[in-house]
Amino acid sequence: MEAGGFALIxxxxxxxxxxxxxxxxxxxxxxxxxxxLLSTAALYAMLDASFVAGVQVLLYVGGVVTLMIFGxxxxxxxxxxxxxxxxxxxxxxxxxxxxxxxxxxxxIEATPxxxxxxxxxxxxxxxxxxxxxxxxxxxxxxxxxLLLAAIIGAIVVARRKDPGTRTxxxxxxxAAARAAE
Amino acid sequence: xxxxxLALLTLALPASAALVLAVVPxxxxxxWPAATLAVLSAFLSFGCALGVLSRxxxxxxxxxxxxxxxxxxxxxxxxxxxxVDGVVASxxxxxxxxxxxxxxxxxxxxxxxxxxAFGRYFAYHALFLLSMNVLVVAPNLLQLFVGWELVGVTSYxxxxxxxxxxxxxxxxxxxxxxxxxxxxxxxxxxxxxFAASGKFAWDARLAPGAATAVTMLLFLAVVGKSAQFPLHVxxxxxxxxxxxxxxxLHAATMVAAGVFLxxxxxxxxxxxxxxxxxxxxxxxxxxxxxxxxxxxxxDIKKVLAYSTCSQLGYMIAALGAGSMLAGFFHLTTHAxxxxxxxxxxxxxxxxxxxxxxxxxxGLARRMPVTGAAFVIGALALxxxxxxxxxxxxxxxxxxxxxxxxxxxxxALLVTAFLTAFYMGRVVVVAFxxxxxxxxxxxxxxxxxxxxxxxxxLAALAAGTGLFTASFAHLYGREYHFEMGVxxxxxxALALxxxxxxxxVFGRRGASLPRVLGLVDRLARASAVDRFYEFGYRRVAVTxxxxxxxxxRYVVDGLIxxxxxxxxxxxxxxxxxxxxxxPDYLLAAMxxxxxxxxxxxxx
Amino acid sequence: MSLSSCLLLSxxxxxxxxxxxxARRHLVAILLSIELMANAANVAFxxxxxxxxxxxxxxxxxxxxxxxxxxxxxxxxxxxxxxRRHGDTALAVATETKG
Numbered sequence: 088m089e090a091g092g093f094a095l096i097x098x099x100x101x102x103x104x105x106x107x108x109x110x111x112x113x114x115x116x117x118x119x120x121x122x123x124l125l126s127t128a129a130l131y132a133m134l135d136a137s138f139v140a141g142v143q144v145l146l147y148v149g150g151v152v153t154l155m156i157f158g159x160x161x162x163x164x165x166x167x168x169x170x171x172x173x174x175x176x177x178x179x180x181x182x183x184x185x186x187x188x189x190x191x192x193x194x195i196e197a198t199p200x201x202x203x204x205x206x207x208x209x210x211x212x213x214x215x216x217x218x219x220x221x222x223x224x225x226x227x228x229x230x231x232x233l234l235l236a237a238i239i240g241a242i243v244v245a246r247r248k249d250p251g252t253r254t255x256x257x258x259x260x261x262a263a264a265r266a267a268e
Numbered sequence: 269x270x271x272x273x274l275a276l277l278t279l280a281l282p283a284s285a286a287l288v289l290a291v292v293p294x295x296x297x298x299x300w301p302a303a304t305l306a307v308l309s310a311f312l313s314f315g316c317a318l319g320v321l322s323r324x325x326x327x328x329x330x331x332x333x334x335x336x337x338x339x340x341x342x343x344x345x346x347x348x349x350x351x352v353d354g355v356v357a358s359x360x361x362x363x364x365x366x367x368x369x370x371x372x373x374x375x376x377x378x379x380x381x382x383x384x385a386f387g388r389y390f391a392y393h394a395l396f397l398l399s400m401n402v403l404v405v406a407p408n409l410l411q412l413f414v415g416w417e418l419v420g421v422t423s424y425x426x427x428x429x430x431x432x433x434x435x436x437x438x439x440x441x442x443x444x445x446x447x448x449x450x451x452x453x454x455x456x457x458x459x460x461x462f463a464a465s466g467k468f469a470w471d472a473r474l475a476p477g478a479a480t481a482v483t484m485l486l487f488l489a490v491v492g493k494s495a496q497f498p499l500h501v502x503x504x505x506x507x508x509x510x511x512x513x514x515x516x517l518h519a520a521t522m523v524a525a526g527v528f529l530x531x532x533x534x535x536x537x538x539x540x541x542x543x544x545x546x547x548x549x550x551x552x553x554x555x556x557x558x559x560x561x562x563x564x565x566x567d568i569k570k571v572l573a574y575s576t577c578s579q580l581g582y583m584i585a586a587l588g589a590g591s592m593l594a595g596f597f598h599l600t601t602h603a604x605x606x607x608x609x610x611x612x613x614x615x616x617x618x619x620x621x622x623x624x625x626x627x628x629x630g631l632a633r634r635m636p637v638t639g640a641a642f643v644i645g646a647l648a649l650x651x652x653x654x655x656x657x658x659x660x661x662x663x664x665x666x667x668x669x670x671x672x673x674x675x676x677x678x679a680l681l682v683t684a685f686l687t688a689f690y691m692g693r694v695v696v697v698a699f700x701x702x703x704x705x706x707x708x709x710x711x712x713x714x715x716x717x718x719x720x721x722x723x724x725l726a727a728l729a730a731g732t733g734l735f736t737a738s739f740a741h742l743y744g745r746e747y748h749f750e751m752g753v754x755x756x757x758x759x760a761l762a763l764x765x766x767x768x769x770x771x772v773f774g775r776r777g778a779s780l781p782r783v784l785g786l787v788d789r790l791a792r793a794s795a796v797d798r799f800y801e802f803g804y805r806r807v808a809v810t811x812x813x814x815x816x817x818x819x820r821y822v823v824d825g826l827i828x829x830x831x832x833x834x835x836x837x838x839x840x841x842x843x844x845x846x847x848x849x850p851d852y853l854l855a856a857m858x859x860x861x862x863x864x865x866x867x868x869x870x
Numbered sequence: 871m872s873l874s875s876c877l878l879l880s881x882x883x884x885x886x887x888x889x890x891x892x893a894r895r896h897l898v899a900i901l902l903s904i905e906l907m908a909n910a911a912n913v914a915f916x917x918x919x920x921x922x923x924x925x926x927x928x929x930x931x932x933x934x935x936x937x938x939x940x941x942x943x944x945x946x947x948x949x950x951x952x953x954r955r956h957g958d959t960a961l962a963v964a965t966e967t968k969g
Binding site: 089090093097100101104105107108113116117120123124127130131133134135136138139142143146147150151154155157158159161162176177179180181183184185187188191192195196207208210214215218219223226227230233234236237238240241242244245247260261264 | 871874875876877878879881882883884885886887888889890891892893894896898899901902903905906909912913916917919920921922923924925927928929931932933935936937938939940941942943944946947948949950951953954955956957959
Binding site for chain 3: 849853857
């Protein structure tokens with residue numbers, strides 16, 4: 088029963104992942120990513136990591152996928168059609184990915200005693216909470232600072248400079264880009 | 269104060285003067301301060317030299333004051349300092365005295381030069397006196413070589429004093445090159461000596477082959493410095509320098525340095541009879557050859573220049589015959605009367621504004637002191653009995669007699685006749701008779717700064733003969749004068765030479781038959797120069813050009829190639845930076861794969 | 871379900887992400903691939919946590935998710951900037967670092 092569930096989730100995971108990278112339509116690719124992330128959440132739940140599964144759904148599926156959709160929409164050309172994604176450099180990419188997988192797979196197979204130990208005690212959410220908010224509090228706070236920095240950085244990078252305040256090369260470029268659309 | 273310290277002062281005084289003049293340019297540009305400094309240092313230096321000489325006459329043991337100079341970890345290879353003995357003492361007196369006379373003379377002679385040039389002139393004189401003294405007091409051959417080169421440099425500076433004149437600049441270079449070529453011999457000889465004996469001293473005992481090699485190489489340097497055939501060619505050209513310079517360097521002192529070297533290195537030369545034979549032959553040959561050339565010169569300085577070559581030949585021949593005393597004594601008397609002759613000539617040139625004897629004439633009446641001085645000098649040079657030259661030539665002839673089948677002796681006798689003859693010619697044409705033109709008519713006696721030294725040197729030229737015995741005593745020899753066969757013949761030849769000159773040139777407008785004289789001798793004289801020119805132009809320039817090509821295209825080419833390759837490598841490396849982000853990603857991922865593989869394979 | 875099978879799954883997901891990173895042209899598509907790779911890493915962490923015990927697996931995963939979210943935000947901002955400058959979203963057009 089367990090093994091079958093695992094097999095099912097694995098297949099769903101892999102299929103949707105491949106669909107992300109091989110899809111011709113970008114919006115479809117984003118949706119397939121959502122599917123991948125959901126499958127991962129299911130896997131987490133199977134692995135007794137319900138908290139992480141919840142976080143995954145919340146942040147990844149809810150946040151990241153939404154962000155991605157927004158990103159795609161904003162970078163659309165004027166005709167509103169979903170952008171065509173051309174897959175380039177297939178051979179080298181596939182070869183590299185295959186080589187990497189072989190290396191890691193072999194490492195996994197070559198490591199002894201991976202499956203030997205007995206199933207240890209399950210970890211409760213309370214335990215996880217205690218670690219995050221007490222033992223690793225510094226890391227937690229640092230992450231929040233990092234998120235703040237990321238927000239500010241993203242805003243600074245992406246903001247549109249007012250054409251009226253100062254003439255700058257980026258403003259000229261933007262004007263040209265807009266004219267080209 | 270020890271004798272050696274006194275001798276050191278003869279160095280230190282001109283050294284200080286030269287140093288001060290070098291670092292305080294205003295003393296030079298104002299002219300008179302430099303002259304004062306130089307003359308003062310020369311005067312004091314002469315005083316010290318007299319002190320040294322008097323002490324040496326009382327106690328002739330050599331004294332050395334030296335500090336280690338070249339050192340290895342366990343031995344001292346050479347010292348620098350002062351060595352005083354009879355030879356050094358007398359040479360110091362000669363050098364400083366003549367230098368003093370010349371410098372005082374120069375005050376008058378160079379009076380019309382612009383102030384900066386005037387100052388520069390005296391600075392060079394201080395430098396020369398320093399250099400010559402370094403050479404004279406050297407305790408070993410290495411320091412002697414240093415002094416040797418230094419006087420060569422000073423000679424270059426002074427010959428080329430009128431540097432804006434192309435002929436003067438060329439003459440200075442020529443002197444420097446010819447003597448530099450000869451100095452290669454000195455250097456090679458020094459190195460050979462060191463290789464054979466481990467020191468630079470002249471009292472080393474060497475194997476016969478080594479002794480011959482070393483002395484032959486040193487003799488090469490002497491041939492250059494003392495203007496013997498075939499390296500005599502620079503001396504006539506050196507007359508481009510101011511006449512006092514010719515008097516000091518190219519008559520009395522610098523050219524005598526070669527003779528001095530042989531006298532110093534006597535222990536070495538004594539071990540190499542072969543070299544001495546060569547010296548005897550070459551000296552006698554040069555004496556005769558130069559005397560012939562002196563006969564046909566019209567420039568009074570050139571006559572004296574060839575005469576110097578000839579007299580140096582006498583000295584070399586004497587040394588080759590083994591008599592250091594004869595060679596050195598003739599050096600001393602020659603210094604006095606030749607300097608006298610040059611200064612008197614300078615006085616005449618200054619008055620007439622020309623070097624040509626043809627433009628002089630009757631100067632004795634208009635310039636009595638100068639005229640008398642010149643005549644006294646001429647008599648001394650010719651070896652007329654009673655004057656100093658007679659005694660020194662007598663010693664030389666005595667030394668040379670009987671060697672090499674008497675050929676050198678005969679040559680020197682003929683030369684004595686020719687010497688009297690060409691000097692007589694100059695006396696008759698320039699000083700006696702009537703002025704040849706307006707220039708000679710307006711000649712006037714110069715001031716006392718120029719007449720004073722003439723008087724001093726005339727007295728010495730006349731009277732040094734009296735000191736022959738003391739001189740010999742400094743050498744540890746006894747001397748008694750006897751009017752034997754040799755001296756009688758020499759005296760007769762001298763008087764005959766003068767008589768012939770009077771006879772030939774006394775008549776108005778006479779000159780040697782051209783067919784016999786000019787063509788033949790001039791051809792011989794310029795042949796040597798043409799040989800050098802060929803060597804230089806064809807051989808040296810070609811070789812230099814070839815080496816230059818090698819330097820530019822091979823050596824530089826190699827370096828340029830390396831530089832070019834570095835640039836090219838950089839250009840080619842740029843291709844990696846495509847700016848194409850997917851390329852970078854690929855590279856990064858390949859790196860990850862590599863790391864994973866490495867981690868697995870370990 | 872064993873640790874090695876989970877890890878193999880993680881490796882496979884990661885490799886797919888690598889393929890996408892290298893093969894895709896659109897910048898946002900590349901960001902999606904990066905998401906896949908991060909996700910694969912998280913799977914490995916949780917698997918280790920489940921089979922070897924301890925809280926490290928899950929806590930690390932939580933932190934990693936937070937980090938990845940931040941990275942996506944900045945990455946999308948960059949994509950917008952790229953689009954504004956060059957009028958095209960292909961990563962290939964950003965050749966300012968050439969040479």
